[in-house]
Amino acid sequence: MTVQQGLKSLAESNPNFSNQAVQNAIADANVGFVIKTKQLQYLTDINSTLTDVQKNSLRASLNVQNYLNIGRYLQDLDNHTFKLLDGSLGEVTANDNTTPTFLEHLGAVDAIQGAYLTLYGSEASTANKGVDDHYGTLRGVLNVNLAEVKGAVQTITAAALAADTGFQTATQNILDFIYTLGDSTTFDSSTFNSLLSAFESAANNFNTTLSTNTYVSLKNILVAQQTTIQAQIDREVANLGSIRTYSESLTNFISYQSLATNSTMRDLLAKTAQTQSWKDYFENYQTRFNQQNPIYNNSMSDSATDEIINTALRLKGLPDVKDYVDLVSVAKKALRDIRLKTKINDSGKNVIQIIKESCEKLGINIAGKDVYAQSESLLSNMNNNDKEIIRQELSLHQQVNTLS
Numbered sequence: 153m154t155v156q157q158g159l160k161s162l163a164e165s166n167p168n169f170s171n172q173a174v175q176n177a178i179a180d181a182n183v184g185f186v187i188k189t190k191q192l193q194y195l196t197d198i199n200s201t202l203t204d205v206q207k208n209s210l211r212a213s214l215n216v217q218n219y220l221n222i223g224r225y226l227q228d229l230d231n232h233t234f235k236l237l238d239g240s241l242g243e244v245t246a247n248d249n250t251t252p253t254f255l256e257h258l259g260a261v262d263a264i265q266g267a268y269l270t271l272y273g274s275e276a277s278t279a280n281k282g283v284d285d286h287y288g289t290l291r292g293v294l295n296v297n298l299a300e301v302k303g304a305v306q307t308i309t310a311a312a313l314a315a316d317t318g319f320q321t322a323t324q325n326i327l328d329f330i331y332t333l334g335d336s337t338t339f340d341s342s343t344f345n346s347l348l349s350a351f352e353s354a355a356n357n358f359n360t361t362l363s364t365n366t367y368v369s370l371k372n373i374l375v376a377q378q379t380t381i382q383a384q385i386d387r388e389v390a391n392l393g394s395i396r397t398y399s400e401s402l403t404n405f406i407s408y409q410s411l412a413t414n415s416t417m418r419d420l421l422a423k424t425a426q427t428q429s430w431k432d433y434f435e436n437y438q439t440r441f442n443q444q445n446p447i448y449n450n451s452m453s454d455s456a457t458d459e460i461i462n463t464a465l466r467l468k469g470l471p472d473v474k475d476y477v478d479l480v481s482v483a484k485k486a487l488r489d490i491r492l493k494t495k496i497n498d499s500g501k502n503v504i505q506i507i508k509e510s511c512e513k514l515g516i517n518i519a520g521k522d523v524y525a526q527s528e529s530l531l532s533n534m535n536n537n538d539k540e541i542i543r544q545e546l547s548l549h550q551q552v553n554t555l556s
Contacts, residue, residue, distance in 0.1 A: 169237050169254065170237070171230070171233035171234050171236070171237060171290060173292060174229065174230065174233045174289060174290060174292070175230060177292065177294070177295045177298045177299075178226050178229060178230055178298065180298065180299070180302055181222070181226060181298040181299070181301045181302040181305070182223075182226060183302055183305050183306055183309065184305040184306065184308060184309035184316070185220070185305065185308075185309070185316055185319055185320050185323070186222045186223055186226070186301075186305055187223075188223070188320050188323040188324055188327065189214070189220070189221055189222055189223030189224070189323060190222070190223030190226050190227055191223070191327060192214070192223060192323055192326060192327055192330075193214070193221075193223040193224050193226075193227040194223075194227055195327065195330050195331075196210055196211065196330070197227065199330055199333070201330075201333040201334070201339070202330070202333070202339075206339075206344065209344075209345075209348065210326070210348065211224075213348040213349075213351050213352050214351070216351075216352045216355050216356065217355040217356065217358065217359045218378065219371070219374045219375045219378045220319070220355055220358060220359065220374070222301060222305070222374070222378070225378060225381050225382055225385070228382075228385060229289060229294070229381065229385060232289060232385050232388070232389070233289050233290050236254070236257075236287060236289070236290050236388070236392075237254050237290070238254070239251065239252040239253045239254050239256065239257060240252075241388070241389055241392040241393060242256070242257055242392055242393075242395060242396070243392070243393055243394055243395050243396040243397060245396075248396070252395075252396075257286070257392060257395060260395050260396070260399045261283055261286045261287070261395070263399055263402075263403070264276055264281055264395075264398065264399055264402060265282070265283065267399075267402035267403060267405075267406055268281060268402060270406060271402060271405055271406065280387060280391070281391065281398070285387055285388065285391055286388055286391050286392060286395070287388065288384055288388065289384055289385060289388060293384070294380075294381055294384055297377045297380050297381055298377075298381075300373055300377055301373070301374065301377050303373075304370040304373040304374055304377075305374075307370055308362070308367065308370055311367070313358075313361055315354075315357045315358040315360070315361040315362075316358060316361075318354045318357060318358070319354045319355060319357070319358040321354070322347075322350050322351040322353075322354035322355075323351065323354075325347050325350065325351075326347050326348070326351060329343065329344065329347055359371075362374075408421065409433075412433070412434060412437045415438070418434045418437055418438070419434075421434045422434035422435040443545070457543075457546065460546060461539060461542045461543060461546065464542045464545070464546075465538065465539065465542060468538075468542075470535075470538045471535045471538065472485065473485045473531060473534075473535075476524065476527040476528040476530075476531045476532075477524060477527070479503045479504070479507065479523065479524075479527055480503055482503075482507060482527045482530060482531050483498070483503040483506040483507055483510075485531070485534055486506055486507065486510040486530060486534065487506065489510070489534055489537070490541075491513075491514065491537065492510055492513055492514070495513050496509050496510060496513060504523050507523060507526050507527050507530055508523070508526060510530055511526050511529065511530050514530070514533055516529050516530060516533055517529075
């Protein structure tokens with residue numbers, strides 16, 4: 153049932169989706185030497201004077217110690233979450249070039265969750281296809297990671313390291329160089345290369361300082377968080393970049409499965425599929441379907457299994473013979489026993505002969521036993537076999553209701 157309260161107001165307003173919450177988390181982590189690296193990354197991205205080759209050279213230098221290049225993944229995270237909202241990361245093919253939307257992607261991700269659970273019996277997140285594998289950055293799953301980055305950088309900044317100062321100076325010098333370019337076409341490659349070389353030296357010196365026992369734990373935090381944050385971004389880009397294909401593949405599997413209830417369709421699919429698992433599913437569908445029985449559901453423990461077996465026996469009217477002294481009833485039960493009905497018959501035989509022959513066919517030791525002792529052993533054997541048949545039916549029911 154839909155919640156009515158607030159629904160009218162919802163329909164009369166615009167959600168104004170934004171990545172502001174992510175930007176706030178990014179701003180919190182933008183401290184110390186990170187401030188200048190983020191400014192430099194942003195300026196590099198938007199600058200129209202630097203050529204692509206020059207920008208690539210600059211980016212390569214900034215990554216000489218890439219865990220220090222925090223501004224890069226902060227800027228990437230900002231850009232990435234904006235693209236999540238405008239749908240531009242969605243899959244587009246030559247045959248389907250419609251512009252993806254945020255709503256389309258939300259619907260597809262939601263459908264993937266249900267379809268994956270149906271087909272595989274587990275949450276889509278186990279295959280990195282969960283909601284957070286598509287939209288985790290936007291939902292704030294990296295906030296803890298960003299907070300750790302902030303904490304590490306603040307501690308480093310508080311130490312007032314000469315290597316930190318040198319790194320920030322080298323970064324600022326490149327910033328100043330790019331600022332002076334403006335719209336000018338004048339570009340001094342010698343100065344540019346010199347600044348990049350100085351930056352690389354400063355980054356290496358900073359890394360050397362942070363690799364000492366005093367600061368290595370902080371360095372390890374920055375390295376780990378850089379890996380985690382980038383991996384989250386990459387996963388979301390990959391998932392959205394193939395979301396239509398993946399969603400369609402799950403939907404197709406479910407559509408094929410739904411055809412199994414039609415015997416003619418089932419036969420067609422079994423005879424045309426070349427993959428053995430497909431042939432097996434459709435060829436054996438009806439047999440396995442018949443092995444299902446709702447009374448066998450929810451057997452999670454030995455005690456529950458025993459209770460289900462006893463319930464099934466009662467529903468089948470078993471045990472139908474309880475008194476071994478009733479030789480006639482025991483003999484009739486033997487003639488109905490699935491193990492015996494094709495091996496013995498009652499033609500010209502009395503109940504004593506039927507009981508004796510039944511015991512012999514079932515391998516029951518009758519040495520020294522009179523007919524009543526034989527009847528008692530035979531009846532016990534047959535009643536236990538009734539239980540075993542139910543147990544086998546339960547096992548088959550569990551098999552056909554277990555995803556494989």
